Amino acid sequence: MDELLASGLSVIMQPFTLMLLIAGVVVGVVFGALPGVSSSMAVALSLGFTYSMDPVGAIAFMVAVYCAAVTGGGITAILFKIPGTPSNAATTFDGFPMAQRGEADKALGIALICSAIGGLVSAVIMFLMSPQLIKVALTFGPSELFAVCFLGLSILTCLESENLNRCIISGLLGLFLACVGIDPISSYQRFTWGNSVLRSGVEMIPVMIGLFAIGEVLKQTASHKGIKIDEKNRQQAQAKTVFPSLAEWWKIRWTIIRSSLLGTAVGILPGAGSTIAAFLCYASEVKVSKHPERFGTGIMEGIAASETANNAATGGSMVPLLTMGIPGGTSAAIMMSALTLKGVQMGPLLLLTQPQYLSATFISMIITNILMVGVCVIVARMFAKILSIPYSYLGTTIMLLAVIGAFSTKNAIVDVKLMVIAGVAGLVFSACKFNNAALILGLVLGTMCENNLRRAVAMSAGSFTKVFSRPMTAAIMIIGIVALLYPIVKPLIFKKTTLVS
Amino acid sequence: MTVEFVANIAMFLFFIYAYFFIGATVPASSSRELGAEQWPQGIIILLLVCIGINIFKIYKSNRAADLKMNFDIIGRNIAAFTKSKLLAGILLILALAFLLEPLGFIPACFAFACLYSYLLGSRNYWAILTISLGVVIFLYILFTGFLSVLLPRGTIPFLRGFSLWLESIVQF
Structure with missing residues (x-):
């Protein structure tokens, strides 16, 4: 463990890598705070910057963007009631009422420090858990790995409770798209229709950039509005950051501890992201509070719960990515695609063959969460100016960054075309109320799912019973099935109980 | 529906x-x-x-x-x-995807940035021209010069020559 820590420090503490880390934090905070730029979009847009970096630099930069984007989103959530990223939506419940009472500075202070604590706790848990989980993962065969992928897919039904069926369709569409191209086991062409471009499959990075960046800007183009901020609220953007007193911190200590741990645990679940973590922690704090009626009126606990949890989930989502090569969320999926291009072997072999990357991720998260506080304090002061950038220029710049990101993947124009197609498809997708995150989850996990299941079936000579009767496989599959069916069955049970009562 | x-x-x-x-x-x-x-x-x-x-x-x-x-x-x-802005936006980004190769990054993106800014509601022509040019040049220098990411140079001879000349200046 000490060696791992030392190797991480030695690779990250290089002046150039530190500079990249700082740049990543600034880019992440600004991107995250801009309404309409989610943390996934921030990571997708930052891909273009990483192509010429070495793997450690790319890890440091992307980890910094990812963590800082989630924290940056809290600034606009508090000042303008506009969550910078979806995971900051719960912050508006108490952050904005505090700002309206003239306590914006204090609300910002709580959000920043809680976010940093959440990130630090999750980074430490990630560092302690990853080597142990990797040891377990090394004993996994194809059937167990399939079960873990299935567990990741089972989160599909938790992504959007209102549209369960559409979420499942989106995930299945992602799985279908992952089948396009040459089959990796028997080398048959599937759904290529003789097209040479489709032979290598659907490239993930252009599709992700298209869905998250192009689709979003096109949506804003259609809605004619972009970002609009109330003039009264704009005055709050001059807010400084004031950190609460020790007594106030002591008052919310249990909220921070509970949200850090729960947020990290939710982040570890493949597919569940920081948005679910933030809402879950906020809801559980309301439940355990002696004064639940005060939530939503502008109290510190509300901000602490949501901001601690959403950043804790970022560290948590790195655990399945690093230990099993299964992304914990959309941003982690984008990072995985980019780091795979750099030759980073995500999964159980990471600790054995490239331990420096595991430790680099950990150290990057620690430094990012510390740096973030300072950067956010400065950025929060400049927010009135940053948010006065008209969307006509911001949207165009996002489009140009997206084009560079897609093109630089393989220096191929066809990827730019694919990105545009994905963007337009994403727009139709949204119009049909399908879920982009579920599609990405299916696309990323599809190949892993198929390869592992087919290997497992081949190893058991075609017997599915043998595949699923292995103890670990069966246990994970049962958890996956329960997780998959619970959101579907829950309303039915609830409805029945209500009718009976 | x-x-x-x-x-x-x-x-x-x-x-x-x-x-x-x-x-x-x-x-x-x-x-x-x-x-x-x-x-x-x-x-x-x-x-x-x-x-x-x-x-x-x-x-x-x-x-x-x-x-x-x-x-x-x-x-x-x-x-x-x-007649919607959405269709215009889709057509503009599609046109950029197809013109990027023959025109090269700077001309194609500059034209795109001007038209898209106009589409998104900007009406100050001087601002559109200067900001679009500034953003495109900044991104070009950042990626080609500092990050060594090669951006499309164009296939039309004089545009390709222009890109190569610019690259020779901004390579660090």
């Missing part, structure tokens, strides 16, 4: 075709393995079931008469779409 209904029907029909297409194009696998066609076919079956449920839900939530009425106004919706 009509768009959703039509899109779901189209997907349903496509996946019926895809089910038989994969069965016909990939050789049947032995009973001792999960073949290359069986995994996609399994996904397609699940998709057909879910899309079927979705179509039924859409139909149920909008009575048949409503759907018929919606189909009647679909023509008007298409006419409105052809």
